Amino acid sequence: MSKTRDFQNLINEPGSFILPGAYDAMSARLIEEIGFKAIYATGAGISNAQLGWADVGLTSLKEVVDIVARMTEVTTKPIVVDGDTGFGNAINVLRTVREFERAGVAAIQMEDQVSPKKCGHFSGKEVISKEEMVGKIKAALDARHDENLAIMARTDALAVNGIEDALDRAHAYSEAGADIIFVEAPTTIDQLQQITHSLKGIPQVINLVEGGRTPLISLKEAEDLGFKIMLCANTVLRSAIKGITDSLRILKEEGSQENLLNLICTWEERQSLFKLNQIKEWEKKYLYSE
Incomplete structure (x- = not known):
């Protein structure tokens, strides 16, 4: 069975799961050795570990593809790659998806920030229009050869324009065909509940950053709230x-x-x-x- 099909099964089967972040082949292999079901190739972690700089959009597509290809080579678990903004507009997204698909990923996350982007828990973010992001999602879906390659659409609009705009965008991205929705950086349990209630029935991500904007909760609490994936993107990097x-x-x-x-x-x-x-x-x- 392919890694893309494995990941589709994960998001469609009952129960929630933790998605730990890896920043190189070693950390990816460790995540598999411990027994996690999938691996997240973290953009922030790759920028920190490979470039020595903060997550402000400095990595290139080629750098991330090369590192992720090393991860897929030494692991059997599906890998979700942080594709940042798609490394450009919708035309760039066509190439981005094809490059990551050749590298062996099971899912690609893209966000609606203006490029160059910033970490989702940094201040000073900006977002593109909802319509432009919808175009990027459609481009991603058209570019993939394997229909099981999952597209995860992230919106950073909550911190910029408020929760109503974030939810409006989340629905639009789901309607455009995204398999998984990721509303970044909610700041309260009430907001978490509002997000999962509004997007009920759609696989969703909660990103838990130690010291970040979102309250830290357990996997059981995340599942009870309605989140499918509990993303712990940089726990491994920070412990290292x-x-x-x-x-x-x-x-x-x-x-x-x-x-x-x-x-x-x-x-x-x-x-x-x-x-x-x-x-x-x-x-x-x-x-x-x-």
């Missing part, structure tokens, strides 16, 4: 930053690794994650065969 910082601080202050061993994986865990045994099997089969 904390772990690396703590390890480096001990190494710098103490000049020894003795007291940081509990902060790092074992030698065996590292080699297991990166499939050293598989490589050794290939060596025996291909390098040393008679």
Whole structure:
């Protein structure tokens, strides 16, 4: 079964699920190893980890495609890619979808921000017109070769124009053919309830950013509210930053690794994650065969 079909089954079967964010092949593989059902290729995480800059639209389509292709190569789980604004207008979206589809993704998220975009929980965002975004969604649907490739439409209008405009856009994006709707950065439980009530019956995303605008809730609470996907886009990246910082601080202050061993994986865990045994099997089969 294809990864696109796997993801369609996920969004259509009963129950909600957590979608953790990966920023490279290693973090994608870890998410699969722990047992999550799908992986999110986070635009913010890729910008942070690969460029060393904040999520303000600095990454190019080619950079993201290359990184996501490495993720799909080493994982069996469906990957949802953060496609930002589609990297341009509706004509650019045609190419964006084809590039991501060739890279092996199962779903593409696009948002209605003005390009260059900003993180959904940053201030100072701007949005394009509803009509322009509808055109982008239609272009995305026409560009895909696999009809199971899911299109996730995100609106950032709540922070810019208020909840009524955000809901109006969400309905328009669903009517245009988007498989999943994502109203970004609600700030209260009442707004969360208003969103799911208004869009009842449509698969929806709640994006939970630690320290962001949306209140942190559990998966059960998200499901009870009516959200299908609980997106935790940068939990993995931020835990990695904390772990690396703590390890480096001990190494710098103490000049020894003795007291940081509990902060790092074992030698065996590292080699297991990166499939050293598989490589050794290939060596025996291909390098040393008679």
